[in-house]
Amino acid sequence: MSLLEIRGLTVTMGVQEILHGVDLDVAERGIVAVLGSNGVGKTTLMRAISGIYKPKAGTIRFKGEDISKLKSHEIVARGLLQAPEGRQIFSSMSVRENLVIGGGAHGLSELERILVLFPKLGERMSQIAGSLSGGEQQMLCIARALMAKPSILLLDEPSLGLAPKFVKGIFDLVSQIRDEGLSILIVEQNAKAALRIADRAAVMESGRIALEGRAVDLAGDPRIVEAYLGGHVHTV
């Protein structure tokens, strides 16, 4: 059984249907990448999983329990955390306060472990979060989610707007977090980097999953290479 199991997920915004029956699985200790261009519904999918949007139909099973009707704070309490698009950190508060809030009921029990992963944040604990650089804010966003001891982490466009040297750092971190035992669902425009660390991947097109498979297979699939990796397939 998968840790996260999405079946027939349909989400509407007003009269418009954004997701038309999405099926997706995230296995225990796996990284699943969702690829696709702007506006195909990737962020809507992520928000629906975290309970920000209420699905119109379909189920989202997490550890066997249907969480599709739960409120966002109830979903977080069950161990499903997200580092959302746009980071959504508390920019007027200090780095420490961001992490304390992220810890919720766990308080600062994870702090030491997390500062090993993010040594930069340790140096900036009393700084106002809004004064961090973009890359550091993204780190804070991920660290804040990890403070709540999640069993699955959702990452929505973690590399968006970052300098290339930070992008590599973020992806290295993601595979490091997986190695520590977490499952990860990542939405990315940077298909090349995402496919490198992912076990499985899905391609979204206009509110549906168009392709799904092992990341290594998709990385060699001519349709993916053409559309997302920006090149032609070279037959060897």
Add this chain to the structure above:
Amino acid sequence: MFDPYYLQQLAIGLSQGVIYALMAIGFTLIFGVLNVVNFAHGEVYTVGAFAGLLLITAFAPPFLVVLFVVLAVGAALGFGLERIAFKPFRRFSDEASLKSRAMRESTLMSSLAVSIVAREGLEIAFGSQMQTLPFEYLINKPIAIGPVTIVTGDVIIFVVAALMLGGLQYLLTKTRVGLSIRAVSANPLGAKYVGIDTDRTIVTTFAIGSMMGAGAGILVGLYYGAIFPAMGFVPGIKAFVAMVMGGLSSIPGAVICALLLGLSEGLATTFISSNWADMVAYGFLIVTLIFFPQGLFGAGRERV
């Protein structure tokens, strides 16, 4: 030689200022989490005073008991107010609608409606005249400090307000509830992603803000010996001015501006009639709006 009369006026102004500060904090906290102005805040102050009055006439308990019961009533009022006038309009949970203009305008009307109903209800029940309070409860026994004479109320108001402000500061920086309130103020969507129950945080904010408003109401009632249904209007407006001057969402800003307002009104009564002293507050508001459209402490967050 400096006229001690001015010192006395300063003491009175300071009491007035901390009362405005207690009121302004309620406004500011609620504005922070929802970006809306709670127009029923003045009535929370009035109902708090009336709750104290009823308690005194019925049971004549000690002063501290009166104060604590009024604070509890204030919290309950805040809870009820949020459920009646604010929650029903919060049907969508994304960030755009949580702090949207439509939310702001509809809750502006609904809180104004609650305030009118509360004020008129009190007038029907008690009449619009001032209520008489038992003499022994009034906090206006004179205390002479050198050439200056202040009253017990000045000390009590100052101490109670200082305790409440200190308590609030502790709550907002050291407790999970307080951090949740600040998190929702800073970024309501982000708060959802870290597992904060935003609905519960919002209602808690109303309870805390209203507690301070109701506390201010009974203190002023006992200070001036005047409790009447329309008593919340002027302090409500003054606290609103302090919030706007302070930059809408800055608590320290609101407190400093409230003290400034109280002190300048206290001094103004030395030179002009006390009826005209209200002009000082409105003058400050106009000057702020023209020259500091983001408030004195707004740090460029939003135009007033």
